[in-house]
Amino acid sequence: MDFCPAGSTDLSEAEEAEIETIRQHRQELLEDIKKLKEEIAEVFAEIECFQNAEKRKEGDNNPGEQTSKLSQTDKLSLGRKKFNMDPAKGIQYLIEHQVLSSDLQEIAKFLHKGEGLNKTAIGDYLGGRQFLWSFRLPGEAQKIDRMMEAFANWYCKCNPGVFQSTDTCYILSFSIIMLNTSLHNPNVKDKTPFERFVSINRGIDDGADLPEELLKNLFESIKNEPFSIPEDDGNDLTHTFFNPNREGWLLKLGGRVKTWKRRWFILTDNCLYYFEYTTDKEPLGIIPLENLSVRKVDDPKKPNCFELFNPKCKGQKIKACKTDGDGKVVEGKHQSYKISAATPAERDEWIEAIRTSITQDPFYDLVSARKKKIASKN
DSSP: OOSSOTTOOSSOHHHHHHHHHHHHHHHHHHHHHHHHHHHHHHHHHHHHHHHHHHHHHHOOSSOOHHHHHHHHHHHHHHHHHHHHHOHHHHHHHHHHTTSSOSOHHHHHHHHHHOTTOOHHHHHHHHHTOOOSSSSOOOSOHHHHHHHHHHHHHHHHHHSTTSSSSHHHHHHHHHHHHHHHHHHHOTTOOSOOOHHHHHHHTTTTBTTBOOOHHHHHHHHHHHHHSOOOOOOOSSOHHHHHHHSOSEEEEEEEEETTTTEEEEEEEEEETTEEEEESSTTOSSOSEEEEOTTOEEEEEOOSSOSSEEEEEOTTSTTSOOSOEEEOTTSOEEEOOOSEEEEEOSSHHHHHHHHHHHHHHHHOOHHHHHHHHHHHHHHHHO
16 A cells, blocks of 8 residues: 555655655565564474474384384484483483483483584583583583583593692693684784793692693694584574573664664674574674673664674774675674664663673683682692
8 A cells, every 4th residue: 555646746855755764664564474474384384393203203002113213213303403402301302202211321422423413502411410622612601610620520530640630620721722712713813922821820730830841732732733613513503592691673773775674683602693583594694792892872763772882993893794685694894783672671681681791701700710719728
């Protein structure tokens, strides 16, 4: 339905521009409604798929050999999906449906084999209970602490006499991880020299210094050959977005012609992701929050706004990426990001969540706490 007759000359330029804006918003709403219908259809299809899988699991009392194999395959596939969404529930499902036993060695073999399992999910599961090259460290400080504690205990048990205590192994392990990041992450400009690496680890062996030759060998080894974390089997982002710090619909100002677009935002892993629809597998854009700040701002057209900006580099583009019209990943061109929430309370909650994400750095906090523990002994 048109809002005025074609070719009408009774309207001013401002009124015609406003009507054109309304038309665009109407079209966007219609597209959103269409996409929401498609999302609902996909959800119902997924529910039906799960129900069919459950029916096949129950089966007949005496299923044929082929049906039995299919049923086990379905159980394993469904268990992997559940594990990638919630590791503990996934393991529980596999045990209850007799795909796995409760034997810890069998579970360990299942995790080590890792077929179809998300590396971050494996890290989460082990953190709640061969490191680094077999899975990714989880983001929560408590889980990282438990995982590194377990590693240090096991290393010292297998290599008695190398360190005075497990605390030494714990701190040195973190130092190596941070050294690897410093030397090989292109975003880190201040590369750690050997002298600083030695200084960081001074006095960590129950008050004594580790042999400089040991530290030199470690430093040169990491410098010459960085350790890398393996790629996931296609589910890494999926798992990340199942456990966000915050998610919801917001309006974002952007585009060549600055317009407000409704986007689904997910805050996780010190990044802000935005999608066109909640069911999209890949984000339209990613905004790393490192070195950014967030503040409330006013806008003449939208209420409840906040802004992401770089306080130290005014006028420079924020390091971010997005997909263009052809689906190619390109560098973002924003000097700041202006975002509008539905209510003042929602705006304040997003600001608080983003500030928490920006300032969260569990590695240094954990190492600092462990060093204080060693110092208190001496």
